[in-house]
Amino acid sequence: MVVAGAIPIHLLAKERKEVYQKKGQPGTRATKKEESREETLGRWQEEWDAAQKGQWTKRLIPRLGPWLGRSQGEVDFFLTQLLTGHGAFRAYLHKMGRARSPMCLHCGDAQDDACHTFFVCERWAGWRRAVEDELGRLQPETLVLKMIESDRNWKRVATFARAVLSEKRMELANQGPASHEGTSSSEED
Structure with missing residues (x-):
């Protein structure tokens, strides 16, 4: 998933739920989506840091953001x-x-x-x-x-x-x- 740059589906589902729940809050839809995406990438980084599999890939790509x-x-x-x-x-x-x-x-x-x-x-x-x-x-x-x-x-x-x-x-x-x-x-x- 990391090599392909494909965000895991469980994280995308949570992101979409958060965007939906922010509907009545101030701010544009684009801003809300951007904020939720940043949170999603933060959660993915935490999961990547804790992952036991993919150690070689993690050694090459320790930080998801730049990749x-x-x-x-x-x-x-x-x-x-x-x-x-x-x-x-x-x-x-x-x-x-x-x-x-x-x-x-x-x-x-x-x-x-x-x-x-x-x-x-x-x-x-x-x-x-x-x-x-x-x-x-x-x-x-x-x-x-x-x-x-x-x-x-x-x-x-x-x-x-x-x-x-x-x-x-x-x-x-x-x-x-x-x-x-x-x-x-x-x-x-």
């Missing part, structure tokens, strides 16, 4: 994998019963998750350095903030995610059943 208020950037298939950690990562595939091991194909001793892939693994260091030459040092806690600074930054990170994950998908497909048990690339889409 939801961005003026550019659409999330695609590859950015969704980067932002959720669900996709062409052996740790995730292992958890889903689709890979025998969560370990990185390149490092061998490191768990292959989104953090390892995009911020640590030497296999992807060349592409990472190219992005860092343009945007500065990449860290999970600052990646999204850099992305939402400008359309150029967003596109640069999106291109990085697409390149790395496209290559990872090919590598996983070439590993065969021993490491990626029967998953074709179309099943991952």
Whole structure:
């Protein structure tokens, strides 16, 4: 919901109820709707802060306001994998019963998750350095903030995610059943 910017339905229902209940109060309808939306976003932030699931996404997007208020950037298939950690990562595939091991194909001793892939693994260091030459040092806690600074930054990170994950998908497909048990690339889409 956070990645998509879709406010949870229970919060939207409460917001609409509050707007309706404010009908007789002073102020314009637009002002009342705006006030209620701010309250809704505050409640969503509280729920996000308390959530036990989505820890990787929460690390990348700790504050909903900047993410939801961005003026550019659409999330695609590859950015969704980067932002959720669900996709062409052996740790995730292992958890889903689709890979025998969560370990990185390149490092061998490191768990292959989104953090390892995009911020640590030497296999992807060349592409990472190219992005860092343009945007500065990449860290999970600052990646999204850099992305939402400008359309150029967003596109640069999106291109990085697409390149790395496209290559990872090919590598996983070439590993065969021993490491990626029967998953074709179309099943991952």
